[in-house]
Amino acid sequence: MKVTVDEATCCGAGQCVLLAPEVFDQREDDGIVVLLDAEPDGDLHPAVREAAHVCPAEAISLTEVNRR
Incomplete structure (x- = not known):
């Protein structure tokens, strides 16, 4: 995640x-x-997704990154 x-x-x-x-x-x-x-590490992804979701200004953007 970026x-x-x-x-x-x-x-x-x-x-x-x-x-x-x-x-x-x-x-x-x-x-x-x-x-x-x-x-952030994978264990933080759920909290980061929630933070982006609840941001009233929609100031947080997430991009999923595939690691090989």
């Missing part, structure tokens, strides 16, 4: 950080998302 975030779209709700703190953080000054891990 994770990307659109900082310009982010509204700072913070749901992503609550669901997947290993992958997402927020800037202290304005709460905008900070991507900590663009290719």
Whole structure:
């Protein structure tokens, strides 16, 4: 899985950080998302998918990556 975030779209709700703190953080000054891990381990995928699903600004994009 490849994770990307659109900082310009982010509204700072913070749901992503609550669901997947290993992958997402927020800037202290304005709460905008900070991507900590663009290719998280498989055990984090369910939480990252949920974070993307609940993001009110739809600022998180996921791309499935096939590893060989």
